Amino acid sequence: xxxxDKVSTAxxxxxxxxxxxxxxxxxxxxxxGLLVLADGMGGYNAGEIASGITIATVLDTARREWKTLPKGxxxxxxxxxxxxxxLRNAVETAHTTIYHVSQSQPQCxxxxxxxxxxxxxxxxxxxxxxGDSRLYRLxxxxxxxxxxxxxxxxxxxxxxxxxRPEAMKLVRKNIVTRALGVEPEVSVDIIEETAEVGDLxxxxxxxxxxxxxxxxxxxxxxxxxxxxxxxxxxxxDTANERGGKDNVSVVLxxxxxxxxxxxxxxxxxxxxx
Numbered sequence: 001x002x003x004x005d006k007v008s009t010a011x012x013x014x015x016x017x018x019x020x021x022x023x024x025x026x027x028x029x030x031x032x033g034l035l036v037l038a039d040g041m042g043g044y045n046a047g048e049i050a051s052g053i054t055i056a057t058v059l060d061t062a063r064r065e066w067k068t069l070p071k072g073x074x075x076x077x078x079x080x081x082x083x084x085x086x087l088r089n090a091v092e093t094a095h096t097t098i099y100h101v102s103q104s105q106p107q108c109x110x111x112x113x114x115x116x117x118x119x120x121x122x123x124x125x126x127x128x129x130x131g132d133s134r135l136y137r138l139x140x141x142x143x144x145x146x147x148x149x150x151x152x153x154x155x156x157x158x159x160x161x162x163x164r165p166e167a168m169k170l171v172r173k174n175i176v177t178r179a180l181g182v183e184p185e186v187s188v189d190i191i192e193e194t195a196e197v198g199d200l201x202x203x204x205x206x207x208x209x210x211x212x213x214x215x216x217x218x219x220x221x222x223x224x225x226x227x228x229x230x231x232x233x234x235x236x237d238t239a240n241e242r243g244g245k246d247n248v249s250v251v252l253x254x255x256x257x258x259x260x261x262x263x264x265x266x267x268x269x270x271x272x273x
Contacts, residue, residue, distance in 0.1 A: 034119050038050070134204055
């Protein structure tokens with residue numbers, strides 16, 4: 001059975017109430033179990049260019065490499081699946097492309113973007129991300145932030161300079177410490193988690209999380225768990241009702257059935273030797 005029959009998705013990106021253009025971008029390729037969200041930054045329309053390059057590059061790289069990927073296998077040297085390593089490579093490729101464009105095109109100088117990409121495969125969730133766009137998981141009505149923001153606020157907390165309540169009062173939370181395309185090199189974090197039937201996976205830009213607290217997000221997901229289109233619309237509408245100070249993008253996926261990869265007879269046969 002194709003993955004699209006086992007996983008439901010919904011995507012929505014909105015300009016918000018203050019901005020005059022949308023520098024966010026979202027996309028999916030459900031045949032690969034791939035979801036991507038990018039939040040661009042930069043003058044003129046450069047943010048749109050950066051996020052657009054990211055979406056296109058991650059999709060293109062995944063589609064190309066998927067054909068020869070050792071699916072469902074863990075790389076012995078890293079402990080990550082080949083799917084996770086492929087996602088990291090795709091994000092790194094997007095970074096290199098954005099950086100080269102920003103260096104060669106004056107109108108794109110200084111552009112960058114955050115990104116969070118995930119792939120659902122073999123009852124797993126592989127995640128690659130840079131910046132403060134987030135991935136959450138709702139399981140058994142409990143909302144958990146899986147990614148950790150690459151932000152000044154989070155770094156100061158991690159180093160022990162502030163408690164979280166202190167940092168929330170004293171530190172601007174929108175200062176990112178990593179983004180694609182800004183510096184010659186970037187460090188891409190990858191995370192892998194299990195996926196269970198009933199899980200809701202949420203990817204979002206900070207246009208949502210700056211306006212809507214985690215508990216409100218959780219309650220919305222619980223209420224609209226059976227209607228993802230209504231869920232993404234409700235989240236975006238709530239962000240706009242509370243000020244809509246930034247572009248707002250939301251991607252949702254619900255695990256309806258197990259999608260564990262069945263090992264083919266010749267794969268099992270090969271393991272005997």
